[in-house]
Amino acid sequence: MIMSGSLVRRSGVALVSAAALVALPVVPVLPGGAGGQGAAAYAVGSPAAGGGPVGAAAPYAQGHWRGGWAAAPQQATGVFGKNWSEGGFARQTVRQVVRVATGGAQARIKLSNRYGAAPLKVAGATIARTAQGASVQAGSVRQLTFGHGRSATIPAGGELLSDGVGLRVRALESVTVTLYLDAPTGPATFHAMAMATSYRAAGDHRSDVGAAAFTETSQSWYFLSGVEVAGGGTAARRDGVVAFGDSITDGYGSTVGANRRYPDQLAERFAAAGRPRSVLDEGISGNQLTNSTGGFGEKAVVRFRKDALNTPNVGTVVVLEGINDIGMSEWSGVPGGPTPEVSVQQLIAAQRELIRQAHGKGIRVIGATLTPFKGAEYYTERGEIKREALNDWIRTSGEFDGVVDLDHALADPADRGRIAPAYDEGDHLHPNDAGYRAMAEAVDVNAF
Known part of the structure; x- marks a missing residue:
């Protein structure tokens, strides 16, 4: 978990530090901003x-x-x-x-x-x-x-x-x-x-x-x-944050009209610290890393460049994707039927492709661990094994520029595979307002 700029270790491997979040060179905003867009x-x-x-x-x-x-x-x-x-x-x-x-x-x-x-x-x-x-x-x-x-x-x-x-x-x-x-x-x-x-x-x-x-x-x-906004005495900086993911980034289960998605609450934390900045929510409910579906959007490796990287002043992307690849391949209730089964190796390859695309534009990538889903409609023990394996890679591979451990932030201490009751929207997959707040608080705003 990103915690107040501290260095967190698991099995002797450094997961994240404030320094890790600025390891890549900050690329100056080109004329016209991201994508060359002018006024x-x-x-x-x-x-x-x-x-x-x-x-x-x-x-x-x-x-x-x-x-x-x-x-x-x-x-x-x-x-x-x-x-x-x-x-x-x-x-x-x-x-x-x-x-x-x-x-x-x-x-x-x-x-x-x-x-x-x-x-x-x-x-x-x-x-x-x-x-x-x-x-x-x-x-x-x-x-x-x-x-x-x-x-x-x-x-x-x-x-x-x-x-x-x-x-x-x-x-x-x-x-x-x-x-x-x-x-x-x-x-x-x-x-x-x-x-x-x-x-x-x-x-x-x-x-x-x-x-x-x-x-x-x-x-x-x-x-x-x-x-988009301009002026107001704020200099242009490459400090925008994009939250990229599925329904848990999209804010499903949060109070309608209250701006309680986790990217909203992260923006509030930046503002409260006296450093308001762009925090853009590019989540799509039902989205997957490896499969495009008519109802749930193009797969992440295709839409990432368009939705996450082609935005003005973005410097960091937080990626939270993969739980639908796992769950929707195991569940007959998916509209149109289950999507193709995906291996942990395929999920890792897709995450690596997102990292490659972002680094190609000088943008940092923070990997977010997949949150608990025990009790959800598409939960299976086989799916849980995949989730844990992917989370272990996110935490220990060192391939991301930083890690935010959302799995740890939301898990029930009595059953680490399940969302804590206080954070559960009710379907055992999506957080409620308090859960989204816990996700936002798991991110160290000082490390940005």
């Missing part, structure tokens, strides 16, 4: 156009943008229950509330059509400081532009950054992003398990301050994959 509206990764700037630069210099909030895109699916992704939107406004980990004087948004089958037409968008529910603070609504235009079209498979707009927000403050989608969108790229409420209205209500028109709700995010 202009920017088409990212479009297979049709290849990406590139579509507007003039906003007032802030390239490279000064920081990740405020993020969510990993997924293809439309109903595997998590009823939502708006498969039907999409037409002549409707969708309003989404997110909390930024770090503040600034300017903001911009990132929209994703990664899994769209056709170009996505965005008729207009606004950003504002959140009031309550679907309402926003009067006087805070800002019209967003894309290359200085109020509307934009995102090619199928592409992503788009808006221009920056002046909006002063504080660390841990919520902002509301509103999109008006006039033309039919078709199935929507979305993030299924938001653990937050989104709102929908018929017609164009992007500039509404009140909530009256927003009569429908959903617990997913649609098209919105990031909010």
Whole structure:
């Protein structure tokens, strides 16, 4: 476990220290930040156009943008229950509330059509400081532009950054992003398990301050994959943290609308220490290291570069993946049937590939041990043997730049294979709010 910068040992092998977390050279942020994104509206990764700037630069210099909030895109699916992704939107406004980990004087948004089958037409968008529910603070609504235009079209498979707009927000403050989608969108790229409420209205209500028109709700995010901030007296640094993983990173089982996922609570710890910084949650519920599934996202070794490494100012990634590879290969209750069985050697090879990708971009990787799952629907003794073997490799191999022992943080002292009752959401797999807090507290913020 990462503990107050101390050196922890098991069987004579050093696991982690404050120094270990800075063993790699810190690579300066290149002009334009991660991925070369400047302050202009920017088409990212479009297979049709290849990406590139579509507007003039906003007032802030390239490279000064920081990740405020993020969510990993997924293809439309109903595997998590009823939502708006498969039907999409037409002549409707969708309003989404997110909390930024770090503040600034300017903001911009990132929209994703990664899994769209056709170009996505965005008729207009606004950003504002959140009031309550679907309402926003009067006087805070800002019209967003894309290359200085109020509307934009995102090619199928592409992503788009808006221009920056002046909006002063504080660390841990919520902002509301509103999109008006006039033309039919078709199935929507979305993030299924938001653990937050989104709102929908018929017609164009992007500039509404009140909530009256927003009569429908959903617990997913649609098209919105990031909010970035700049300015506010904070210098650009390569100190952002990405939490990468599955539903335990995604925050399944935490209180809806309360921002109690472990990355949220880690951001709170940084802020409380007087060092607020980007802490971005790139978890996808049901995700696996080695298998891509329609409902649970592309496998980690494929999406890692897109979701974890292609973000502004990221310096460290915390990886918590593998329990679904183990459990879903043993369980007939998986939608579509069990996924292929995976060996410990395959899981280690996948973790090594993530390390290789991150180190190739000068980014540190912290390995998180898999948390206990005894009593979960897909628990088996054979699966537990694999979990323990993978955790032993994470702790002792020395291949990560640091280790956070989340297994130890959540385990019941009376039965180390089981989550402690005080931390159990109820399914013996996912933590509750207190469990996510324990995970956040297992990370030594001073070591970053």
